[in-house]
Amino acid sequence: MSVQEKLLEEGLARVGYVYPPNTRxxxxxxxxxxxxxxxxxxxxxxxxxxxxxxxxxxxYPEEK
Structure with missing residues (x-):
């Protein structure tokens, strides 16, 4: 499992900005x-x- 996949699975990132040919x-x-x-x-x-x-x-604005 890659670092990127781990971040996605833990809900710390989302898939975005994917452009060919970088779709592997x-x-x-x-x-x-x-x-x-x-x-x-x-x-x-x-x-x-x-x-x-x-x-x-x-x-969700930051609370101060």
């Missing part, structure tokens, strides 16, 4: 992300935080 591991990465989404871990615990365009930090 995309299937494994998307499956790892699906598992973390279904488990509701990491960024997937926060509703509407992770989007297809990146992260929406306005949904």
């Amino acid at each position: 591991y995309i299937d494994a990465f998307e499956k790892a992300q699906e598992r973390s989404e279904k488990a509701g871990v990491g960024i997937w615990r926060l509703e509407d935080y992770a989007t297809d365009r990146g992260f929406d930090s306005t949904r």
Whole structure:
């Protein structure tokens, strides 16, 4: 398992910005992300935080 796949599986990252020809591991990465989404871990615990365009930090502003 790669570092990238581990981060995806733990919900610490999302798949994004993948452009040909750099698609070699995309299937494994998307499956790892699906598992973390279904488990509701990491960024997937926060509703509407992770989007297809990146992260929406306005949904969960930092508390001071």
